[in-house]
Amino acid sequence: MGIAIARRLGSGYEFLLADVAQDRLDQAAAQLAEQGIRAEGMVCDIAHRPSVGRLLDRAAAMGQVAAVIHTAGLSPHMADPGRIMEVNALGTAYMIEETYRVIAHGGVMVNISSMAGHNIPAGGPYDQALERPLEEGFLAAAAQLVQGMASQAGETGAAYVLSKYFTIRYSKQNAARFGQKGARIVSVSPGAIETPMGRTEYEAKGSRMAAMLEMTPISRFGQASEIASAVAFLVGPDASYITGTDLLCDGGFIGASQNPQVGQE
Numbered sequence: 328m329g330i331a332i333a334r335r336l337g338s339g340y341e342f343l344l345a346d347v348a349q350d351r352l353d354q355a356a357a358q359l360a361e362q363g364i365r366a367e368g369m370v371c372d373i374a375h376r377p378s379v380g381r382l383l384d385r386a387a388a389m390g391q392v393a394a395v396i397h398t399a400g401l402s403p404h405m406a407d408p409g410r411i412m413e414v415n416a417l418g419t420a421y422m423i424e425e426t427y428r429v430i431a432h433g434g435v436m437v438n439i440s441s442m443a444g445h446n447i448p449a450g451g452p453y454d455q456a457l458e459r460p461l462e463e464g465f466l467a468a469a470a471q472l473v474q475g476m477a478s479q480a481g482e483t484g485a486a487y488v489l490s491k492y493f494t495i496r497y498s499k500q501n502a503a504r505f506g507q508k509g510a511r512i513v514s515v516s517p518g519a520i521e522t523p524m525g526r527t528e529y530e531a532k533g534s535r536m537a538a539m540l541e542m543t544p545i546s547r548f549g550q551a552s553e554i555a556s557a558v559a560f561l562v563g564p565d566a567s568y569i570t571g572t573d574l575l576c577d578g579g580f581i582g583a584s585q586n587p588q589v590g591q592e
């Protein structure tokens with residue numbers, strides 16, 4: 328998704344790409360170079376705060392930090408529940424903190440969440456435990472929540488849902504702070520998107536995936552380019568009054584699945 332977004336934003340920016348895996352960075356830079364987009368790459372583990380600090384220092388050294396698009400993440404079949412929370416939730420908190428330090432006036436941060444994060448109603452019992460990710464005990468409290476939720480989705484699924492709910496919520500929580508710097512912060516929640524991660528998850532889901540697609544009003548997988556278009560809108564001047572909110576780009580799945588009776592004759 329990150330590559331599609333860089334491609335969509337095009338040559339108006341100087342890009343700094345980040346990934347934990349050097350080979351994925353090299354691949355991404357090569358793909359963008361083919362389209363005449365120059366991008367520097369830097370290895371970064373978002374779950375390691377000093378690594379994130381170095382990344383944003385490098386971005387600031389390159390010029391005004393106008394946009395930070397945070398797409399890194401692990402899906403349920405990629406890691407254990409602890410690592411999923413560490414990367415997707417704590418890593419997002421680190422990304423937000425270090426971005427806040429360097430973001431330019433007029434800048435915007437977009438955090439990629441997931442429609443999975445919409446499966447937890449806001450204002451419920453989880454909010455208190457997720458309130459202060461930078462304080463000690465955050466991951467332990469999250470692990471307890473995950474155990475409590477696990478009966479429905481398995482522990483890795485529960486960790487993914489919780490981490491993506493956290494991403495939506497913590498992005499909103501930071502809007503006032505970003506506003507004080509003249510910057511915006513939003514999240515985007517993709518549905519089933521055809522990327523390497525998407526394919527891994529949807530192969531694992533098997534027939535449940537077919538049922539999901541059937542329930543989706545736009546009854547197909549989304550493309551990374553469609554998420555990139557949403558991000559380009561949010562980054563651009565047409566979204567100048569949009570901050571502290573989430574944009575659900577899921578082909579309508581969440582709306583349809585949470586309101587199954589509506590429209591059924």
Ligand SMILES: NC(=O)c1ccc[n+]([C@@H]2O[C@H](COP(=O)([O-])OP(=O)(O)OC[C@H]3O[C@@H](n4cnc5c(N)ncnc54)[C@H](O)[C@@H]3O)[C@@H](O)[C@H]2O)c1
Pocket residue numbers: 328329345346347348351371372373374398399400401402414418439440441442516517518519520521522523524525526
């Ligand atoms: N593909 C989908 O269907 C889908 C749906 C909803 C949400 N999402 C979310 O969209 C985002 C992008 O997903 P994608 O489909 O492009 O997946 P992807 O696996 O192609 O890309 C994710 C990238 O994150 C990197 N990464 C993993 N751990 C990291 C870490 N600790 N530090 C830095 N980089 C790390 C991986 O190396 C990988 O290149 C993710 O946050 C994902 O949860 C994807």
